[in-house]
Each structure stands twice: as structure tokens, then as C-alpha cells.
Amino acid sequence: TAGITQAPTSQILAAGRSMTLRCTQDMRHNAMYWYRQDLGLGLRLIHYSNTAGTTGKGEVPDGYSVSRANTDDFPLTLASAVPSQTSVYFCASSSGDTDTQYFGPGTRLTVL
Amino acid sequence: SQKIEQNSEALNIQEGKTATLTCNYTNYSPAYLQWYRQDPGRGPVFLLLIRENEKEKRKERLKVTFDTTLKQSLFHITASQPADSATYLCALVMDTGRRALTFGSGTRLQVQP
Numbered sequence: 001t002a003g004i005t006q007a008p009t010s011q012i013l014a015a016g017r018s019m020t021l022r023c024t025q026d027m028r029h030n031a032m033y034w035y036r037q038d039l040g041l042g043l044r045l046i047h048y049s050n051t052a053g054t055t056g057k058g059e060v061p062d063g064y065s066v067s068r069a070n071t072d073d074f075p076l077t078l079a080s081a082v083p084s085q086t087s088v089y090f091c092a093s094s095s096g097d098t099d100t101q102y103f104g105p106g107t108r109l110t111v112l
Numbered sequence: 113s114q115k116i117e118q119n120s121e122a123l124n125i126q127e128g129k130t131a132t133l134t135c136n137y138t139n140y141s142p143a144y145l146q147w148y149r150q151d152p153g154r155g156p157v158f159l160l161l162i163r164e165n166e167k168e169k170r171k172e173r174l175k176v177t178f179d180t181t182l183k184q185s186l187f188h189i190t191a192s193q194p195a196d197s198a199t200y201l202c203a204l205v206m207d208t209g210r211r212a213l214t215f216g217s218g219t220r221l222q223v224q225p
Contacts, residue, residue: 004155033212042217043156043201058212090155098144099205101213103155 002026004104006091012110013081021076021107023091031094032074033101034058034066036087043090049074081111115139118202118216125192126224133187133219135202142204145178145185150199150218159200160187192223 007022025032034046035058045058049068063085065077074093078085088108092101116137125131135145144163148156162169162178162185169176175188189196199220203213 031212035215040217043215045212045214048212092155098146098161099213100146100158100161101148101156101203102158106153106155 004091004093004102006089006104006107008107009105010108010110012112013078015082015111016080019078019081019109021078021089021091021109023074023076023104024072025074025091025093025102026072027093027095027102028071029093029095029102030071031099032068033092033094034064034074034076035090035092036060036085037090037106038087046076046089081109083111085109086111116202116204116206116214116216118200118219120219121217122220122222124222124224127193129192131189131192131196131221131223133200133202133221135185135187135216137183137204137206140183140204140206141180142206145176145202145204146213147174147176147185147187148201148203148215150201156201156215189221192221194223194225197221197223 004025030051033048035043044060047066049055052071090106091104094101119134146161147159150156160176162176173190177186199218201218203215206214
């Protein structure tokens with residue numbers, strides 16, 4: 001199985017443009033997450049979804065939105081990108097009672 | 113505020129030695145704590161989970177301890193190898209409503225041959 005896939009692998013985006021980062025899992029996990037990872041700051045939670053049809057805000061949600069129309073997909077949208085959103089974005093999923101997470105390969109986003 | 117800290121940003125050791133990484137947390141009593149490995153350019157990969165009622169957990173050359181009184185977990189890699197070089201992250205659920213993990217900033221381990 002593929003586990004979690006993310007697209008694109010990397011992207012350079014002009015400030016003010018919108019973009020959707022895609023995330024798909026084939027493990028039928030109920031919960032999915034979006035993190036950003038920046039040097040010195042570690043992984044920070046942007047948004048999460050405990051089950052299809054529900055979403056919630058994480059630690060750093062401003063400037064981002066998510067949707068969870070089905071179990072497998074959890075896209076992250078930047079409505080109007082700013083340079084401070086330059087980062088590596090990781091999608092993850094989990095199931096069970098221990099919240100062990102399975103991560104995708106990441107999307108490296110540069111906003112100029 | 114709740115915090116999770118990994119004391120060392122980087123750790124360099126010689127091949128064959130035991131690496132010991134530290135994770136401390138404050139203002140919380142987690143039911144379990146997890147350790148992940150992250151290689152450059154890749155997402156974190158789950159290694160071990162230890163529950164609050166477990167003092168120690170082992171997996172091959174890995175050993176994790178969990179002291180809920182000290183609010184500390186230690187992660188040991190015995191007989192370390194250059195292939196163990198990576199960043200190691202500890203994580204726990206600090207907000208049971210979100211069921212999402214809060215990660216430490218990681219310790220970058222370099223094992224010298």
C-alpha cells in the first residue's frame with residue numbers, strides 16, 4: 001500500500017496566489033493532520049480532522065483552511081500566500097487509541 | 113503553558129557507543145509518549161510508544177524509559193551505527209480534544225564511524 005501521498009513534492013508560489021496542497025491516505029484512518037516544519041520550531045499543527053466531515057484548528061491555523069469530504073483526502077488550502085508560509089508541510093494520519101501517526105513525504109513550499 | 117522539550121539540539125557519538133536522548137514535558141500527565149525518527153527530506157517515522165504505567169520499553173537496540181514523576185522520557189540506542197544518524201522526536205498528546213500530537217523540536221544524532 002502507498003500509505004500517505006502528498007502533492008506536489010515542491011512548489012514555488014508568488015505571494016498573494018492561492019494553492020491547495022493535496023494529501024491522500026489509503027489506510028482508512030479516521031484522523032488526519034497537517035503540520036508545518038520550520039528550522040528551530042519543529043513540527044507545528046495547522047489543522048486536524050478526527051473523522052470525515054469534521055475539522056478543527058491546531059496551533060497555527062491562520063491563513064490556512066482544510067476540508068474533509070471523505071476518509072481518504074485532506075487538502076490544505078492557502079487562500080492568499082505570504083512569505084511566512086514558506087515551510088515544509090507534512091500530512092499525517094492515525095487510527096486507534098494511541099494516536100500513532102503515519103506521515104507523508106512532505107511538500108516543500110516557497111512563497112516569494 | 114504546556115511544553116515538551118528535548119534538551120539537546122545535536123548529539124555526536126562514536127559508533128558502538130550508546131546514545132541517550134532526553135525528552136521533558138511540563139504541566140501535563142500524558143497517558144503515553146511516543147518517539148519518532150526523521151531523516152533529512154522525509155517525514156517522521158514512528159519508532160516506539162511507552163504508556164504511563166510502563167517504566168521501560170525495548171525494541172531491538174532501542175530502549176525507552178518513562179518517568180512520570182520526573183516528567184521525563186529517555187531514549188537509548190545501544191551499539192549505535194552510522195545508519196542511526198537522524199533526528200529523533202518525542203511526542204505526546206497534550207490536548208485530548210484534538211487527539212493530535214505535540215512534538216518536541218528534536219535531537220539531531222550523528223554517529224561517527
